Amino acid sequence: MKRIACVVIVGGLAGMCPDAPKPIDIIREAITADGIRLGVTELASDEMGGRFFRSPFAEKAAKWIEARFTAIGLGHGATADSFRQAIDEDPETAPNLIARIEVTGKGTGFIVISGHYDHLRPKRSGADLIHNGADDNASGVCGMLAVAQAMQALIAKGEGPACTILFIAFNGEEAGLRGSKAFVKLPTVPLSEIRAVFNMDMISRGAPREIFIDGGPVGDPVVAALKVANETIQMKLRLNEHPDWLDRSDQGPFLSKGIPAVLFSVEDHADYHQVGDEVEKIDAALAAETAQLVALAALNMSKESFVPRGMAAKVAEPVAPAAEPKLAEPVAPAPNP
Numbered sequence: 001m002k003r004i005a006c007v008v009i010v011g012g013l014a015g016m017c018p019d020a021p022k023p024i025d026i027i028r029e030a031i032t033a034d035g036i037r038l039g040v041t042e043l044a045s046d047e048m049g050g051r052f053f054r055s056p057f058a059e060k061a062a063k064w065i066e067a068r069f070t071a072i073g074l075g076h077g078a079t080a081d082s083f084r085q086a087i088d089e090d091p092e093t094a095p096n097l098i099a100r101i102e103v104t105g106k107g108t109g110f111i112v113i114s115g116h117y118d119h120l121r122p123k124r125s126g127a128d129l130i131h132n133g134a135d136d137n138a139s140g141v142c143g144m145l146a147v148a149q150a151m152q153a154l155i156a157k158g159e160g161p162a163c164t165i166l167f168i169a170f171n172g173e174e175a176g177l178r179g180s181k182a183f184v185k186l187p188t189v190p191l192s193e194i195r196a197v198f199n200m201d202m203i204s205r206g207a208p209r210e211i212f213i214d215g216g217p218v219g220d221p222v223v224a225a226l227k228v229a230n231e232t233i234q235m236k237l238r239l240n241e242h243p244d245w246l247d248r249s250d251q252g253p254f255l256s257k258g259i260p261a262v263l264f265s266v267e268d269h270a271d272y273h274q275v276g277d278e279v280e281k282i283d284a285a286l287a288a289e290t291a292q293l294v295a296l297a298a299l300n301m302s303k304e305s306f307v308p309r310g311m312a313a314k315v316a317e318p319v320a321p322a323a324e325p326k327l328a329e330p331v332a333p334a335p336n337p
Contacts, residue, residue, distance in 0.1 A: 021157060021159075023154060023159045023296065023299060024232050024233075024292075024296060026150065026153050026154050026157055026159060027150045027153075027154070027292050027295045027296055027299075028292060029153065030146065030149045030150035030152075030153040030295075031146040031147070031149070031150050031288050031291045031292050031295060032146075032288055033284035033285040033287070033288040034284070035142075035146060035149075035288070036139070036142050036143065036146060036204070036284045036287045036288050036291070037279065037282070037284035039068075039138070039141075039142035039145060039146075040134050040138040040139055040142050040204070040279050040282060040284070040287075041279045042064065043061060043064060043117070043138040043141060043142065044132040044133055044134035044138040044277075044278065044279050045132070046130050046132065047060075048060060048061050048064075048132075049122060049130060050119050050120050050121055050122050050130050050131040050132065050133065051117060051118050051119045051133060052118065052119065052120060052121035052122075053093060053094060053118040053171050053172040053173075053174060053175050053178065054090060054092050054093045054094070054175075055092065055094075055121065056092075058093075058094035058117075058118055058171060059094045061094070061117050061118075062084075062094045062095060062097055062117070062169075062171070065083075065097050065117060065141065065145075065169045066083050066084075066097060068145050069083055069097065069099040069145075069148075069167070072099075072145065072148050072149055072152055073152055074099035074100060074101060074148055074152075074167060075099065075100045075101065075102055076098075076099065076100070077098030077099045077100035077166055077167070077168070077188060078095075078096070078097075078098045078188055079188075083097045083098055083099055084096070084097060084098075085097075085098055085182070085183065085186075085188065086182075087171055087172055087178050087179045087182040088172075088178065088182070093171070093172070093178075094118070094171045095171060096168060096169065096170050096171055096179045096182065096183060097117075097168070097169040097171075098166060098167070098168050098169075098183075098188055099148070099166070099167045099168075100164055100165065100166050100167070101148070101151055101152070101155070101160075101161065101164065101165045101167075102164050103160065103161055103162060103163055103164050103165070103302070104163070104164070105161070105162025105163045105302060105303065106162050106163070106302075106303060106304065106305050106306060107163070107304075107305050107306030107307060108163055108164070108193070108306070109163050109164075109193045109194065109195045109306045109308065110163065110164050110165070110166055110189050110193055110194050110195060111161070111163060111164075111165050111166070111194070111195050111196050111197075111198070111298050111301060111302055112165075112166045112167075112168055112194060112196070112197040112198065112199075112254075112261075113144050113147050113148070113165060113166070113167050113168070113198050113200075113294060113298060114144060114167070114168040114169070114170060114180075114197060114198070114199045114200070114250055115137055115140030115141045115143060115144045115169060115170070115199065115200045115201060115250075116137050116140070116141075116169070116170040116171065116172075116173030116174070116179065116180075116201060116249070116250055117137065117138075117141045117169045117170070117171060118170075118171050118172055118173060118174050118175070118179075119131050119132075119133030119136060119137070119174060120133065120174060120273060123275060126275070128275040128276075129275070130275060131273070131274070131275055131277065132275070132277055132278050132279070133277055134204070134277050134278050134279040134281065134282050135202050135203075135204050135205040135266070135269070135271070135272075135277050135281075135282055136201070136202045136272065136273070136277055137173070137200075137201050137202060138279075139200070139202065139203045139204035139205075139282060139287045140199075140200035140201045140202065140203055140264075141169055141200075142287065143200045143203055143264075143287050143288075143290060143291035143294070144167055144168075144169065144200060144291075145167075146288065146291045146295075147167070147198075147291050147294050147295045147298070148165075148167050150291075150292075150295040151165055151295065151298075151299075154299065159299075160299075161298065161299055161302035161303075162302045162303045163195065163302040163306070164189075165298065165302070166188075166189065168183065170183070170250045173201070173249060173250055177247075177249070177250055177252055177253060179250065180250035180251075180252070180253045180254070181253045183253070184253040184254060184256075184257060190308070191257055191259060192308040192309045192310050193308045194254070194259050195260070195301060195302075195304075195306055196221065196222045196225070196259075196260045196261065196262075196298070196301055197222070197251055197254045197259060197260070197261035197262070198222065198261075198262060198264070198294045198297070198298060199249060199250050199251040199254075199261060199262065199263050199264065200264045200265075200290065200291070200294065201249040201250070201263060201264070201265050202265045202266050202272075203264050203265065203266065203286065203287045203290045203291075204266070204282035204283050204284060204286055204287040205266050205269045205271070205277075205281065205282060205283065205286075206266030206267060206269075206283070206286060207236075208283065208285070208286060209234075209235050209236055209285075209286065209289060210235065210236040210237075210238065210286075211235060211236075211237065211238065211264055211265070211266065211286070211289075211290050211293075212238040212241060212242060212245075212263075212264070212265050212266060212267070213226060213237055213238065213239050213240070213262050213263070213264055214239075214240055214241070214242045214243070214245045214246060214262060214263045214265070215240070215246070215251065215255065215260070215261055215262035215263065216240065216243060216246050216255065218255045218258060218259070218260055218261065219240075219251075219255065219260050219261055219262040220260070221260040221301075222260045222261065222262045222297070222301075223239060223240070223262060225297040225298075225300055225301045226262070226293060226297045228297070228300060229293055229296040229297035229300060230293060232296060233289060233292055233293045233296065235289055235290070235293060242265075245263055245265065246263070248263075249263050249265070251263045258309060259309075264290055264294070266286075
């Protein structure tokens, strides 16, 4: 959608409408704590059975996410007519789910917003059997869906991203990062053209307005964009304090390929991988602010110029100057006889 300019004439001077919404206002209206909580309540319900990656419950969660992708108005991202990418050959394993907002802009390329939707199989005994996984990781999936809603709202107001955005709900993170490894092995877009990966995994059980962000040296470009965006959001960012987390969630396979990626997370808490990880204990405001930060940083990054990795070295490589022609050595005159 093309932006329609609003011009006001004041004292003979033209300017933009003073009440035109800023991108951050659009983002905050689209991403709310109430919206996050509602999504987590559904995805982490007992009816979802813990969302073990190879089970009917994971398939039920996959269908729930597909329905949200469709309701938001996202395009298919795995194939031309499907959100689904198989992660192994077992028919009982639920797929990765990939959606997209197709945009061609500065330097093109892709930005990935992700979170894993699988959790753990039910316990065998006890009063509470279901590992609901509200924080881990219904919160990250609902944060990802909220960013998608925000991007669509930005587009409607003529403030949308300038490159294609992929939204990926990975399966099998709890079983060895199976989904993200499968994507990197058989990507649906060229890996060299992925500008950044924003991976949300447990974003709702930390100190108020505080989030850990880890990407190591490879993730530095994403961290730089987040710092700029945070001048508006004003969260407390705990940067690169956990190098041990770099390969523990779905940013890991991307980082291993040199793709700028970061993890958004909180410290492990008492309910980590326990049946007590339930929606009543989440801080939906923390999850919403984290998603707002992701949306604003991704929007800003989409408008930066971009050269696919592998091409940058070729473009920057200096061309050696042509060698000057070598003059012929003077020939000494022959001696007089």
